[in-house]
Amino acid sequence: MDIRKIDDTISVAPQISVAEVAEAARLGFKTLVANRPDQEEPGQPTMADIAAAASENGLDWVYMPVESGNITDQDIERFAPMIRDAEKPVLAFCRSGTRCTVLWALSAARNAPAPEIVDKARNAGYDISGLAPRMAQQAKHGG
Template sequence: MEIRKIDDTISVAPQISVDDVAEAARLGFKTLVANRPDQEEFGQPPMSDIEAAAREVGLDWVYMPVESGNITDQDVDRFAPMIRDAEKPVLAFCRSGTRCTVLWALSAARETSAQEIFTKARNAGYDISGLAPRMAQQASEK
């Protein structure tokens, strides 16, 4: 499992396996967020199996599938309160971790400077500089 820490409240990861869930709990994560639709790719573990494993080890489970390359404002509107209210720290996953990072960045833009968001994402291995216009739009909706 490749975990990339964004900050003390959220980390992201590429697709996790059922076996990774217990390790996430052991590492101290409290909430597991799936931003990947079920059956997006052949061989992907069923989300119901990951959910069952999460519940078995006491993790809160949030299934919030988002289409890759098509994150809408409505997706951000759902993600923002979820991440704000989730028990921390959160581990969010999708195919590569990028989708989760973009969702976090767009929701964080409502309260955090773009430069701080870009830095945190870059430190986690994600270049989200192309999001600047959308982040500015989100910031205007504070």
């Protein structure tokens, strides 16, 4: 499992398997967030199976599917309070981890400076510097 820590509250990962849910719980994660729609590509585990494994392993489960390459303001409006209120630490996953990182960055931009957000994402292996204009837009919304 390729877990990339953004900060003490959230880490992201590419698609996880049902078996890896137990490992996430063992590593201390409290909430598992899926930002990938079911059946996005052939062969991916069903979200129902991952949800069942999350429940079996004592993890809170959040299914918040977002279309790849098309993160809307409504998606950010749903993600921001979820990540704020979720039991931490959170492990969010999608196909590559990028979608989760972008959702986090755009929601974090409401409360943190963009350079800090870009640095955290870069340290986790994601270049989100191109999001600067959208982060500036989100900063106007505040927390």
